Amino acid sequence: MNTRHAVIDSPLGELTVVAEDDALTGLYFPHHWYRPADETLGQRVDAESDELLAEAQTQLTDYLAGRRHGFNLPTRLHGDEAQQRVWHLLSTIPYGETITYGELAAAVADGSTAREVGQSVGRNPLSVIVPCHRVVGKNGQLTGYAGGLTRKQLLLELEEPSERKAARLF
Numbered sequence: 001m002n003t004r005h006a007v008i009d010s011p012l013g014e015l016t017v018v019a020e021d022d023a024l025t026g027l028y029f030p031h032h033w034y035r036p037a038d039e040t041l042g043q044r045v046d047a048e049s050d051e052l053l054a055e056a057q058t059q060l061t062d063y064l065a066g067r068r069h070g071f072n073l074p075t076r077l078h079g080d081e082a083q084q085r086v087w088h089l090l091s092t093i094p095y096g097e098t099i100t101y102g103e104l105a106a107a108v109a110d111g112s113t114a115r116e117v118g119q120s121v122g123r124n125p126l127s128v129i130v131p132c133h134r135v136v137g138k139n140g141q142l143t144g145y146a147g148g149l150t151r152k153q154l155l156l157e158l159e160e161p162s163e164r165k166a167a168r169l170f
Helices: 051-064 081-090 101-108 114-122 149-159 162-169
Strands: 003-008 015-020 023-028
Touching: 003 051, 015 051, 023 051, 081 101, 081 114, 101 114
Parallel strands: none
Antiparallel strands: 003 015, 015 023
16 A cells, blocks of 8 residues: 655645545644544655645645635545445535535434534545535534634635625625
8 A cells, every 4th residue: 555645835724635545535734633643644745746646736726726616536535434424425515505514414314413423524534625614513603623613714715605705795
């Protein structure tokens, strides 16, 4: 297995992007809640020297600049069956929209509570790429984000439709 990682600069701060063979397996912020130990991330490489990591850097840069609304990258998420179901549903939340933890629990439809779903959301290993920032608390309140609420707010503002932004101004 060829596990490696690159650290890239972004408007959200440093991002550690992890790849395993031909798929991305992690994207972590500094002080990420569930960041794996550094020794499990594989060798550190320059993103530009690795085709997959270079493409991830390009797509992340374009997304954070507002030029891209989704990602077209091979991913491999390591987690239990319940986590996999939640992470799959996260990837179906459209750009610029949000869902509550309760609505996500109902969509999982396996009896999971909003709290249990929230634990899986918080352990999403591919933040931003699998858009866990689009999950909010009741009444749209900003709650929990493994990369910090400031980053979550920035991501939600980036995705906010222009007509909604304009309406907020008046």
